[in-house]
Amino acid sequence: MSNTALITGASSGIGAEFARYHAQKGGDMVVVARRQEPLEALKLELEAAHNVKVTVIAQDVGTPDQAKALHQKLKDAGIEIDILINNAGFGGQGAFLDRVLTKDQEMIDLNISALVTLSHLIGNDMRTRGGGKMLQVSSTASFQPGPYQATYFATKAFVTSFSQAIDQEMRKDGITSTALCPGVVSTEFIETANLEGTGLSKQKAATPASVAKCGYDAMMKGELIAINESALSFVLNWLVPLMPRRRVLKMVESVQVK
Template sequence: MPNLALITGASSGIGKEFARLHAAKGGDLAITARREDELTALKQELESGHGISVHVFAHDLSGHAQAKALYEKITSAGLTPDILINNAGFGGGGNHLARDLSTEMDMIDLNIKALVTLTWLVAKDMVTRGSGKILNVGSTAGFVPGPGQAVYFATKAFVNSYSQALAHELHGTGVTVTALAPGYVEIEFADRADLRDTQMVKQGGASPLSVAQHGYDAMMKGELITINEKKLSILLKRITPFVPRRTLLKMVAAGQKKRS
């Protein structure tokens, strides 16, 4: 199996579970996030538990320049990722004009610019070698417009679209690109996005481990795009496209509103 996996946003949630899954299969890791203490603890856990090597890169992956700097750190360390899992990202609830513009731009920088930069740089190396696997974490949010989270939904629509197009362009190179589009997941995302009391969150979500396992397996099979919940997949692919647009917007907006 491919050995070294580079995982962004690996300090918690789905990213941490991706790291655990890969380590359990005997794969080495390069893990990155801002929280060095969390990364170091994960390194100790996985190296002692699985006898693999974990390389820690505490890094603020907040845009094109920072993503390029991370890539240069990794290659300077003599590391060549066989797998890239672009998991880092964040969202934020509230009407677009009521939110801080700089925060919205930071979201675009991380969710889109950093992802594209890392993908482009690492994929070029993979194509040269003739092998590699890329998993980009999108979202079911990317299948619909998102009033109440306008920028977040739009960034995930980009990730879903970009990943599929790149997968087609790389067909025959030995490099596969998979988009994982999970529904709501029980992680700290809801707290950071200020969505804890919304209808969407109160309905509950999948565990980080189950989502990571679903995405990891799909990546290893070279699937194009995958949704972790079958019912949600049917809803988004077979029903949602036929719902009148204004009605759909009202439904999504209702899910983002906090309950009194």
């Protein structure tokens, strides 16, 4: 039985750990990211350790057109995807009016538009074949607005909502979609999002491997949402919704500002 995964943003962090965990399960995969060297190193590591096939595609998937190009490459290579892991994404600290607008537009393109495009194209392939699984990497940021990361929090709110809705629609076709919503993770995210020196950067971070396992296992069970820490899950699901909105905004702001 085929068990091929497509993993975007696979060159480091959670994406690379998804690849390692899937390889431990005996699955083949296509790993995608802009940087070719770490992808090739990951391919050598996993093929040697687990006797799986790893296909490397060094490509940006930051726009819908690039996502379509990736899908066409898979078609041309005759690769059928059974598991889609939409992991690529980025954030960016700063007051919205002070940020470069094009950076936030690029964030929307990658975090939302490319994710929707891949989900649609590969989802239709899955439906034709009778089933499949999707994992949409979101964030605990999706549960409340985020002053000083306004666009990032909003993109992740979209991802969590979108993932649940399409899961409900696609279950009759044998396809599930799971939203993985981790808290702070020890990856390049803090640095690339310019969050050094914030309260968020000082919080205890989960390991990429533990987050990847949490999301992957939840996906295989067909769960709607996976939060990697039970305490976080309780706060987000039971406390935050009951708090005054202005207090939530100030609380989030306090860990985002420098």
